[in-house]
Amino acid sequence: xxxxxAEIAPVVQRHWLGETxxxxxxxxxxxxxxxxxxxxALLAPYLGTVDPLAxxxxxxxxxxxxxxxxxTDSYGRDVYSRTLYGARVSLTVGLSVAMxxxxxxxxxxxxxxxxxxxxxxxxxxxxxxxxxPPVLLAIALMALTKASLxxxxxxxxxxxxxxVARLVRSVVLSLREQPFVEAAVAxxxxxxxxxxxxxxxxxxxxxxxxxxxxxxxxxxxxxVLSFIGAGTSPEIPSWGNxxxxxxxxxxxxxxxxxxxxxxxxxxxxAVNLVGDGLRDALDPRLARRL
Amino acid sequence: xxxxVVRRLVATVFVMTFVAFFVFSxxxxxxxxxxxxxxxxxxxxxxxxxxxxQLGLDDPFLVRFGHWAWGVLQGDLGTSIFTNLPVTTLIxxxxxxxxxxxVIALIITLSFAIPLGVIAASKVGxxxxxxxxxxxxxxxxxxxxxxxxxxxxxxxxxxxxxxxQGYASLSEGFAPFIExxxxxxxxxxxxxxxxxxxxxxxxxxxxxxxxxxxxxQAKGLTEGKVLVGHALRNAAIPIVTVIGSGxxxxxxxxxxxxxxxxxxxxxxxxxxxILRRDYPIIQGVTLVLSAVYVVINLLVDxxxxxxxxxxxx
Numbered sequence: 001x002x003x004x005x006a007e008i009a010p011v012v013q014r015h016w017l018g019e020t021x022x023x024x025x026x027x028x029x030x031x032x033x034x035x036x037x038x039x040x041a042l043l044a045p046y047l048g049t050v051d052p053l054a055x056x057x058x059x060x061x062x063x064x065x066x067x068x069x070x071x072t073d074s075y076g077r078d079v080y081s082r083t084l085y086g087a088r089v090s091l092t093v094g095l096s097v098a099m100x101x102x103x104x105x106x107x108x109x110x111x112x113x114x115x116x117x118x119x120x121x122x123x124x125x126x127x128x129x130x131x132x133p134p135v136l137l138a139i140a141l142m143a144l145t146k147a148s149l150x151x152x153x154x155x156x157x158x159x160x161x162x163x164v165a166r167l168v169r170s171v172v173l174s175l176r177e178q179p180f181v182e183a184a185v186a187x188x189x190x191x192x193x194x195x196x197x198x199x200x201x202x203x204x205x206x207x208x209x210x211x212x213x214x215x216x217x218x219x220x221x222x223x224v225l226s227f228i229g230a231g232t233s234p235e236i237p238s239w240g241n242x243x244x245x246x247x248x249x250x251x252x253x254x255x256x257x258x259x260x261x262x263x264x265x266x267x268x269x270a271v272n273l274v275g276d277g278l279r280d281a282l283d284p285r286l287a288r289r290l
Numbered sequence: 291x292x293x294x295v296v297r298r299l300v301a302t303v304f305v306m307t308f309v310a311f312f313v314f315s316x317x318x319x320x321x322x323x324x325x326x327x328x329x330x331x332x333x334x335x336x337x338x339x340x341x342x343x344q345l346g347l348d349d350p351f352l353v354r355f356g357h358w359a360w361g362v363l364q365g366d367l368g369t370s371i372f373t374n375l376p377v378t379t380l381i382x383x384x385x386x387x388x389x390x391x392x393v394i395a396l397i398i399t400l401s402f403a404i405p406l407g408v409i410a411a412s413k414v415g416x417x418x419x420x421x422x423x424x425x426x427x428x429x430x431x432x433x434x435x436x437x438x439x440x441x442x443x444x445x446x447x448x449x450x451x452x453x454x455q456g457y458a459s460l461s462e463g464f465a466p467f468i469e470x471x472x473x474x475x476x477x478x479x480x481x482x483x484x485x486x487x488x489x490x491x492x493x494x495x496x497x498x499x500x501x502x503x504x505x506x507q508a509k510g511l512t513e514g515k516v517l518v519g520h521a522l523r524n525a526a527i528p529i530v531t532v533i534g535s536g537x538x539x540x541x542x543x544x545x546x547x548x549x550x551x552x553x554x555x556x557x558x559x560x561x562x563x564i565l566r567r568d569y570p571i572i573q574g575v576t577l578v579l580s581a582v583y584v585v586i587n588l589l590v591d592x593x594x595x596x597x598x599x600x601x602x603x
Contacts, residue, residue, distance in 0.1 A: 133538035133580070216430070229564060
C-alpha cells in the first residue's frame, strides 16, 4: 500500500518568516522598526499631523498634551508633526548616501583593484580623504556650500566613498588571483565582461552589509551637521535641526530635544540591527565572532 | 625598523601634502566667488573686497597654494576673518580643554572597554557577554549629543550631582576640573568604547580557540594569567589598530560634545567658525586634526613590533 507523502517524510515545514524571526529575533525587531519609520515618513500627512512649518507665536513652548502630543517649540510649531516629517529627511539622507556611496565606491574599487596602473594614484587620493576624520570632512565640505539636502547628501557621500572603495578593492585583489577569474581571462573573456560577470557578483555580499552601516552613519552625520548649523537649512524639520533649536530650552523643556533624539536613535538602531543580521546571514564565520 | 619608520614618515608627508592640497582647494570647489560665499548674504562690496585681499584670491591657484603651504610649514595657518587673530593662536588658546577632554575620555574608555571585551569573550554566551553586546549596539546607535542631553538631564538637572555645562581648567583645582569633564568624557567615549569592546571580544574569541591557550590551561595556569598573559597579548594587534583608527570618532565627537557641554575647546572653535563662515579657521582646524589622526595611526603601526615581536618591517 502506498503511503501518503506526509507519512513518509514527517518534516515540519516552518514558514520562512517565522523561521527567520525565531533564529534572528533582533533582525526582525530591526526590520519592523525600520518599516514602521518608513511608513511614518511616507504617511506623515495622514497621521494626525499639521503643517510642520506653521508658526504660531501664541502657542509657543506648550508642553505635551492631548492637543499637542509632543508639545510645541519656541516658534509654536507642532513638535509631533515636525518629528514625523523629520523621518523623511533622515531616511532620505541615509538611503541616498548608502546608494550613491556604495555605487561610487564600488566603481572606484572595482577599477583600481583590477587596473594596476590606476591603483596607486587613486588609492593615494582615497588615503588622503580617509586621513580627514569623516565628520570633520563633511563639516568642511558643508561650510562653504549652501545649506540644502542635496549638499548634505553629497558631503556625506564623499566621506564614505573611500571606505567602500578600499573594501571593494581588497575583495577584488583576492578574487583576481582565483582560478575562476584566471580561467575567464584565459578563455578570452573581455575586460568589462570579466569585471561585471565574474568579479562584481562576489563583492555584493560584503557591500550590502557595508551599505547598512553607511546608512546608519549617514543619518547620524546628517543630524550632527544640522545640530551644529552646517546641515539642512534651519526651517526644514530634520531631527538634528529640531535638537539644535531645542538646545537653549533644554533644561526647562527637555521634550524638545528628547523626542527627535529618541526617534533618531531608534531609526539608527533599527538600521544597525538589520546590518548585523545581514552580516550574520552572509558571513557565518564573522557572525560567530562579532 | 628604523628604515620602516623613515619610509612611513615619507609616506605620511605625501598623505599630508594631499590633505593640505585638498583642504586648500575646498575653498575653490564652491561655485561662484568664495569671498562672496564667506562674506555671507548681508556683506557689502567692501567686505567682499577685503576678504579677496586677505585670501589673495586674485593670484593664480597654484601660487596661492604655494604661499599658503609655505606659511603652514612655518606654522602660519592664516588669519581669522572674524577676529583678525592668527589661526595658530586661536587653536593654541583652545587646545587645553580639548586635550583634557580627549585624554580623560580615552582613559575611561580603555579602562572599561578592554576588560569588558575580555570578560565577554571568556564567558561567551553568558549574561555579561550579552550585556556587553547590547551596550555596544546601543553605543553605535544613540548619537553622542542625544546621550549627552539624557546624561545632563539625569546627573545635572534631576540629581544635581554635576555641573550642567562649562569648563574649569586644572589650575582651578582638580575637583572642579574632573566635575566638569567627567560627563562629557563618558559621552564622548561611549561609541569609541563600544567599538573597542566589540573588537576586543572578537579578537579574544579568535585567540582563545588556539592550541597554545589549551596548553597554557593544561599546564595549570590561572584563568587570569591565560587571559591576560597569553590571550590578550596575542589579540593586541587588531585592538590597537581600532584604538588608532577609532580616534576619528573621538575627533568628530569632540566637536559635538564641546558644543553641548559649552567647553571652550577646538570643537567649539570649529562650530563658531562655521556659523561665522570663518574659513581660515575651518581649514586650519581640519589640517591640524587630520595631522593628529595621521600621526596617531603612524604610532599605532610602529607599536605592532612591541606587541608582536614577530612583526618585522
